[in-house]
Amino acid sequence: MSGRFSTPPQRAILIGLGVFVLLGLTDGAIGTVWPDLRDDFGRTDGSFGQVFACLSGGYLIASVASGHLSERFGMTAVFRVGSTLAALAFGIIGLGSSWATTLVGFALLGLGNGTLDSAVNAWIAVKRRQREMGLLHGFYGVGASAGPLVAAAFVAGGDQWGVPFWIFAVLQAGIVVASPLAREGFDDTPDAPDVEATRGRAVEASSYLLALVLGWFFLYVGVEVSTGQWSFTLLSEARGTDEMLASVFVASYWVGLTVGRFLLAFGGDRVAPEVIMSWASALAAVAAATFASDLGGLGGFALPLLGFAFSVMFPVVVNRTPIYLGADRAARIVGYQLATSSAGAIIVPALLRPLA
The missing domain is CATH 1.20.1250.20 (MFS general substrate transporter like domains)
Incomplete structure (x- = not known):
């Protein structure tokens, strides 16, 4: 080859x-x-x-x-x-x-x-x-x-x-x-150079940090899935948005997620992961507030921005796992992250269903 x-x-x-x-x-x-x-x-x-x-x-x-x-x-x-x-x-x-x-x-x-x-x-x-x-x-x-x-x-x-x-x-x-x-x-x-440095290193407060990270994955993936799952119902039934327009808004959410991840792929190495997370978190907060409040009837237009903000969060946090929690147990911890993510995808949408 x-x-x-x-x-x-x-x-x-x-x-x-x-x-x-x-x-x-x-x-x-x-x-x-x-x-x-x-x-x-x-x-x-x-x-x-x-x-x-x-x-x-x-x-x-x-x-x-x-x-x-x-x-x-x-x-x-x-x-x-x-x-x-x-x-x-x-x-x-x-x-x-x-x-x-x-x-x-x-x-x-x-x-x-x-x-x-x-x-x-x-x-x-x-x-x-x-x-x-x-x-x-x-x-x-x-x-x-x-x-x-x-x-x-x-x-x-x-x-x-x-x-x-x-x-x-x-x-x-x-x-x-x-x-x-x-x-x-x-x-x-x-190993990647920055990961190799963590081999054999005892990570301070690792148990506490691990619990925080797993809790974050549970909530984040739960909210990401809930947004895609219940936005159409909220827009079309609770807010009276035309069904075709509501479907376009929801589709734009998933497009935002995909586009953001490809931008991370082709430009993410130029910006520190922590900076990317800060920017993404700020954008997500603004977009989520706009969608929830529906100010001026613009809530649906916030969905692609919310998807774009969410897009980088999961891959960035997974990618930083060896750095913050150590490469020696990264494979196990990534498995735990995906398991708690799956649990969040099941439980959080069910809890948020009455709000839709």
Whole structure:
């Protein structure tokens, strides 16, 4: 292999980006295929809770375990296991043989995706720079944006909700086959220079700081998901905004998230992470206040700014984990961060639902 991705670390980054596109495709497609999947099995919308429980339960377990497994068996081994589980899960879901096996497929998908999400985030945080972390999450946004379109192309043509999952299975299997090309990149790449200095260092007040960081991830991801989940209802029903305009406002929120992450990828290394977080926090406070107060009926216009402000927060904090909490346990802590993020994405929107 020659060109830009000729070295093992570059190949590892390329494969990691492919994984995050697939993570986004999955998250974006599930909601689109649900009505057809539901009807095929004679279920009601209440049954989506079972799907969500299997998916998020597997994800939580895998996120917590991923860091420990990476430390013991190496990144490549964990990556292969996660990719294999995800490919198998896509195939099981795509078969659609029964409701029970479909739920098993979603549980396996949660295990596979949770393993991959945690492992790749941790590897980027320890081995690479802020640029790659922004790129990683930007590509997730691309996948999440494309997922509904890919699924809709088959759902609209008839009862073919399983086809997108077969496509995802083939793509995931390709990643499994390609993973040996990234073995040296995953396992032998030296730490980033500022991370290397933390090796073996005892981090002062680490337990207290860890608790604060995990609490932040719970709240931040909960608010990020809640904003995307409930803004349409708030705008269209509580504020009387035209439904088409409300959908444009919500879409602009996700566009802001994706654009901001790509800007972080291509310009983030020029600005200190702490400065980026300060600017983003200030912008988020102003945008959130504007959206909540709806001054002059301009609340909806604040959503793309809020998405843009939110965009850098998750990748920047994950990327600084080895610096503030030590590289020796960064893989484990990133797993904990993603697990608490998942919990926040489940609990906070449910708590905020009455406000919508």
